Amino acid sequence: MTIHSNLNIQYTEDTHECDSCGISYATGVTVTDGYGNSILVLTPVARCWNSESWTEEEIMMKLLTALGYNANIKQVWE
Numbered sequence: 758m759t760i761h762s763n764l765n766i767q768y769t770e771d772t773h774e775c776d777s778c779g780i781s782y783a784t785g786v787t788v789t790d791g792y793g794n795s796i797l798v799l800t801p802v803a804r805c806w807n808s809e810s811w812t813e814e815e816i817m818m819k820l821l822t823a824l825g826y827n828a829n830i831k832q833v834w835e
């Protein structure tokens with residue numbers, strides 16, 4: 758297995774404060790390679806509802822797709 762480059766994975770977050778709903782959080786990610794090329798950018802936007810946010814698993818899947826893999830995850834639990 759050859760190492761091609763660094764991969765810099767920076768989680769990002771956004772918060773939104775509302776008098777009615779309280780604080781909402783959103784998580785995204787910015788991934789660049791060692792040459793500064795953008796691999797994946799998911800920009801988090803926190804809102805009262807319909808926040809644009811991704812779980813770590815969603816981010817992993819999108820990252821694998823961005824890297825050119827068609828990933829199949831088999832769960833060991835039902």
Ligand SMILES: [Zn+2]
Nearest residue numbers: 775777778805
């Ligand atoms: Zn609200």
